[in-house]
Amino acid sequence: MATAMDDDQDQPQRWYATNLVGVPAPLLASTVFNANPLDLTIAGTCEAHHGLFTLLESSHDLIEAHDMFVHYLRIAFGLRKPEPHELSSLGRAEQRRWRSSWRKLLQGWGMDANGPAGAVLKGWVESRFGLVPSFHKAPLARFPSPAWITYLQEKSGSRFNNNNIYQQLDLLFEFCQWSLRRRHASASSPATHLRLWRGSNQCEEQVTSGRLQNRHCTVRLNNIVSFSLSADEASCFGDWVFEVQVPRCKVLVFPELLPGQVLQGEQEVLALGGDYDVVARYE
Template structure:
């Protein structure tokens, strides 16, 4: 029993979405997904979601979203005349924001921003990460210590960043339901691709040679909208049917430069059935 407790690959945590984490991570859920909502988020911000319903298109909606979060979390940069009333420490203060976090993820998914995002997924969805700079295998280990330190560091993990991400997830889900901005293979799935070079350690069933296999992806991962884009990130390209309810960010959801890759979709991981091909 103690040996099982030392194996993070068998770990799950409680969550705030009402679906047991082992089920949420499974291929069965991916095949038959159900809507996901983080408990209390929409109820705590009724003004935002009421305002969004009055939007005429996605551009207007994301402007509303950005403006609301800038007020709710103090993300607006002070004007020059306002800085004089702030103390020197307050002027230098790093205010974490959803935008800075996503930009950090885009630069390096295994950096401090990536650790905070993975920690948020643990907290809200109960999915434990499997990789951060190195495989998060037996616990404790240097890899686990490094991950825990980075996800708790104040550079990104301040200013209620988890609550900001909660709103981002709910806004994304609202936008996908309201405007259907991406082509879907079924009413509940997106056809996406992921490039990888670390394939063998991810395989749970099947083989790369047979082209059809089941892989375990990290608790939050990036996908691409095309196989050509995905092939830039690895020699093997996985074709994946990703439940819409697992998507956190998709192209054109947010204004301005947010992610490095224009065709990047960020979604929850877990166990996925994939079609693999070598590029």
């Protein structure tokens, strides 16, 4: 006879992993945390790259800070394209080597959140924040399953998961949090949340409490998801539009953070998922 513990082991939506942010994953994923957020930092990242964050404090604006960030990661992770005279000293294999970068990963997510780049991002969230994904190409339901095998293969694939990509994403997260604190530093009462929107179809299965038709409900989102800065933008992605108060500490990327085309949508915000209280409306 199957026990309750056996059932939990087969239900990934009930799984949580250890994390590097000092907040238990079940709490981090909860509506309680979203209502009362705490600042999050990935253990050891700022300490290991103290020089970068010291330099950022000397920047005059976000554009200058962005240039410092990009330049630092180019040096630290070998992301700079070799000059023509340098290629001659590299072997053919090294010349053709794909060096995974945070920018290529985000561009891959923008093209297809359920592709290999999306799997690596979901794997990073799982590793750093302990939040297990609930969807990748298909619902990640009972384990093992073909959907789980595909996710595990893609998140560990060498095309995107190389060149210390998790450490690059750690720095991106910390840079984003630094930028948001800097942007709100002059406010007398700094905002703890961002008012965002998310469009969705066939989302009944995401509802954990309440009903969509009643407008106010709780939905369970994947461990990392895209939001929009406006309801009109969100409505392009689904008939149902959720208005969400996303804790600032859960944001990985917001439009002003990275000038230039990185994500597909100019109004796209990338943030950690979990359970969210939302206001739903049908477009």
